[in-house]
Amino acid sequence: MIALRRDPARPLFLYSALTVAAFFLLLPVFWMISTSFKKIGAVFSLPVQWIPTDPQFENYLHAWSNPLTQSDFTRYTVNSVIVTASVTVLNVLLTSLAGYGLAKYRFTGRSILFVLILVTLMLPLEVIMVPLYLTTKDLGWLDSYQGLIFPVVADAFGVFLMRQWFRSLPDELLEAARMDGAGHLRTFIQIALPLSLPAILTVAVFAFRETWDEFTWPYLAISTEALRTVPLGVRTFQQAELTNFPEIMAIATLASIPLAVLYFVFQKYFVRAIASSGVKG
Amino acid sequence: MVVPILLFFIAFKFQPIIREILLSFTNANPFNSKRDFIGLDNYIQLTRDPQFINSVGVTAYYVVGSVIPVVVASLALALLLNERIPGVRLYRVLTFFPAIVPIIVVPILWQFLLHPYGLVNLGFGIFGFPPIDWLRDKSAVIPGFILATDWRLVPLFSIVYLAGIQSIPESLYEAAKIDGATILQRFRWITLPLLRPTMLVVVIIATIFTAKSFTLAYVLTGGGPDNATTTLPLFIFRSAFQYFRVGYASAAAMVLLAAMIIITLANLRLFRSED
Numbered sequence: 001m002i003a004l005r006r007d008p009a010r011p012l013f014l015y016s017a018l019t020v021a022a023f024f025l026l027l028p029v030f031w032m033i034s035t036s037f038k039k040i041g042a043v044f045s046l047p048v049q050w051i052p053t054d055p056q057f058e059n060y061l062h063a064w065s066n067p068l069t070q071s072d073f074t075r076y077t078v079n080s081v082i083v084t085a086s087v088t089v090l091n092v093l094l095t096s097l098a099g100y101g102l103a104k105y106r107f108t109g110r111s112i113l114f115v116l117i118l119v120t121l122m123l124p125l126e127v128i129m130v131p132l133y134l135t136t137k138d139l140g141w142l143d144s145y146q147g148l149i150f151p152v153v154a155d156a157f158g159v160f161l162m163r164q165w166f167r168s169l170p171d172e173l174l175e176a177a178r179m180d181g182a183g184h185l186r187t188f189i190q191i192a193l194p195l196s197l198p199a200i201l202t203v204a205v206f207a208f209r210e211t212w213d214e215f216t217w218p219y220l221a222i223s224t225e226a227l228r229t230v231p232l233g234v235r236t237f238q239q240a241e242l243t244n245f246p247e248i249m250a251i252a253t254l255a256s257i258p259l260a261v262l263y264f265v266f267q268k269y270f271v272r273a274i275a276s277s278g279v280k281g
Numbered sequence: 282m283v284v285p286i287l288l289f290f291i292a293f294k295f296q297p298i299i300r301e302i303l304l305s306f307t308n309a310n311p312f313n314s315k316r317d318f319i320g321l322d323n324y325i326q327l328t329r330d331p332q333f334i335n336s337v338g339v340t341a342y343y344v345v346g347s348v349i350p351v352v353v354a355s356l357a358l359a360l361l362l363n364e365r366i367p368g369v370r371l372y373r374v375l376t377f378f379p380a381i382v383p384i385i386v387v388p389i390l391w392q393f394l395l396h397p398y399g400l401v402n403l404g405f406g407i408f409g410f411p412p413i414d415w416l417r418d419k420s421a422v423i424p425g426f427i428l429a430t431d432w433r434l435v436p437l438f439s440i441v442y443l444a445g446i447q448s449i450p451e452s453l454y455e456a457a458k459i460d461g462a463t464i465l466q467r468f469r470w471i472t473l474p475l476l477r478p479t480m481l482v483v484v485i486i487a488t489i490f491t492a493k494s495f496t497l498a499y500v501l502t503g504g505g506p507d508n509a510t511t512t513l514p515l516f517i518f519r520s521a522f523q524y525f526r527v528g529y530a531s532a533a534a535m536v537l538l539a540a541m542i543i544i545t546l547a548n549l550r551l552f553r554s555e556d
Contacts, residue, residue, distance in 0.1 A: 011366055018361050022375045025436060029378050031400055032390050044398040094286040101282030113283060120294045122545070126493040126514040127538045130521045130530050131297035131304065154289035188282075215385045215496045220522070231385040235500060238389050245393060252386045259381045267374075274380075274437060275444035 036060070036250040043245045056246060060254065063237065063247040071240070073254070075226065076233035083148045083218075083229060084211045090153045091207040092200055099162025100188055104174065114163070120156045125217055133220050147221045148229070152211065158203040161276060165199035166192065198269070205266045206273040212258060230255055298538075304531035311525050323532035333533060335508055336516040340537075342423050343512060344491045347430045351487050352480065355435045359442030360472075373443075380436040388501035391429040392416070401428070416502055419509045426501070426510060430491060438483050445479030446472065481552040485545050492541055513537045 030050070035043055037055040064073045102114055125132065132151055133142075141147030169192060177187045193200070215231040222228060228236070234255050238248050263270050305323055309316040327333045362373050382390070394400045395415035402412040415425035449472065457467050495514040498504060504511035504519070511519075513533065521530035 014361060014364050014366055015368075018369075018372045018376075021358055021361065022372055025376050025379050025432065027400065028390055028394055028432065029382065031394070032386075035393070043393075044396070048400075048403070094289065098283045098286040105282070113287070116295075117286075117290060120290055122489075122538070122542060123294050123298055124489065124493045126495050126517070127534050127541070128294070128297040128301055129514075129518065130527060130534060131300040132293060133521075134300070134527075135293065135297055150289070151293045154286050154293065156290075159286065213384050231383060234383075234385050234389065238500075248389060249393075252389055255383050255386055256381065259383060263377070263381045271440055274440045 032249050032256075033253050036246055036253045038246045040244060040246060059246045059250040063250045064254070070225065071233060071237050071251075072225075073230070073233055073251070076228050076230045079145075079148075079227060080212060080229040080231075082145060084208055086145075086149045087153055087211040088204050088207045090149070091155060091158055092204050094154060095158030095162050095203055096193065096196065096200060097188070098159045099164075100166050100192055102159070102163045103166035103169075104171070104192075117156050117159050120154075125152075129216070129220060132217075136221055142221055143224050143227060145227070148218055148227070151221075152214065152217060155207065155210070158207065161203055161206075161273075162196075162199055165196055169195060198272075201266065201269045202273045202276075205262065205269045208262060209259060209270070209273075212262075230258075301531045301534055304528050305535050307528045309527040309531075311527065316528070319528070323529050324536075326529065327532055327536065332508065332511070333516060336511045336513050337536075339423070339509065339511055340492060340513045343426055343430075343494075343510075344488055346423060346427045347434070347491045348484065348487045350427070350431050351434045351438055352483055354431065355438035355483065356442050356476070356480075358435060358439040359446055360468075362439060362443055363446050376439070377436050379433045380440075382433065384496050385500065387429060387433055388497050388499075391425070391432075392501055395425045395429070401425075417506050419506055422502060422506065422509050426497060429497065429501070430494070434487060434490070438487065441483055441486075442476070442479055445476050449475050477552055481548060484548050484552075488544055488548070489541055492537065492544075 031048075034050055034052060036059055037052045037057070038049065038059075039052075039054065039056055042049055042052065063071070065071065098117075102110060136142055136147045136151055139146075141150070173195075174187050174191060177191045178184075182190065213231070214229075215235070218229045218232050219235070222232060234251055237251050241248050306318055306320060307316045308319050308322075358376060362369060362376065396402075397412055397414045399415075401415065402410075406412065413421050415421050453471050453475075454467055457471060462470070493514055494512065495518065498510045498512045498515050499518070502510045504515050514537070517530045517533050517537065520526045520533060
């Protein structure tokens, strides 16, 4: 796959193929952004205005907070931040603790426990939405932050990744700490965790992406406007506006920014999370 | 140390699935506090429900139609992105963009792309195809769904493949080259066999992802036209949250779960037995 020397036509073919692929994958994104600056009448006008002649920046302000459609994206963003931050922190704590326990301690039933945790990968939200809704209702957590946070905190992928990481951490290191009189928890917090930043960041980026992006669960669990997260806000806005394509695309563009920023800042960990098959779409 | 997370798994994964199994044998609904055990009645009813049978067919069509192109196209893209040519890093970033578009934005964006005057028809029009009303035409709507799904999944899975390709030792290719193997032969006899585990992961995850997909159908078409996009998750949602047939919805969810398990096991076996 390396030899370019022999065939001069090869780079040409590669660049053309890559450019065609990138073109088709990016075109919809470009269309979304360009439409968000158009006037309503110009959306489907031909030829397509790729760069709007008269860019409407006020589409963004209008969509962000509109008393007519009662959309308040400042509020939805705050909600999303609260929920996503809580889930990410709890998720990292729980998965690293569990991964460490599974990797570094021998106890009866360890492998069964690990298999049981992996089995939950076959139990996505969509399969258990009915009983999960009922359970959350029994707990009195419908329409609350608790209901948005706790049911989605635990995640088998994070446990799996953390376990893999801790297994590669040399035992001697941890034993040395224990010889110096550090307890189990202290060894974990002071020795194991600081050495695990790459794994922690990978799990954190993954949990953040999952939670920020989640639509189905908040849609089931939340009915008051005040608790809407960004995806719910986008959905209600689209239903209220129906034909105001530019403003819908403006909100869609804004909603895409946080994940894009996450990707550019944490590219390495973002890619690692997906490459180790944390693909959840 | 495993106990804290275990409590969460028990409360929000194992307890619900057991509850769902039990519910699937009852006629539970939210207005009736008394629920009766009705045995296999829900399951028997499902086999006679044309709406359910339709949604099984819709889901199968959508899953198979999406997964096969994903398995092939994301491998092709990964092979291109693996080339050591100047600027390939830029292409890796550019082609990844659809994967960071939020799940809720995908149907909203594609609603416009698949509009009769939208970009897809405009593109096909260049090649002389007549415009299609993708979202209102019963026979075009699933292909439209597949287009939207694969647009987002191909970039994601090309990253998975890329990691797999990069873990293949360079020395294998060197040796093959010395023996005079052509690029196609190297792909056929080195890359492809060594990528089998990766391919298995791609097939399984893509299958589960599409089989459980709710948001796309719910937001893009709401299941229409004429139930042509009422996937199983949508059928479950409707039965439980619109018709309040909790027991019946639970039985349908058990069918979805069983299908996912069977397909996963079948793939595991298929990929192992060919060795």
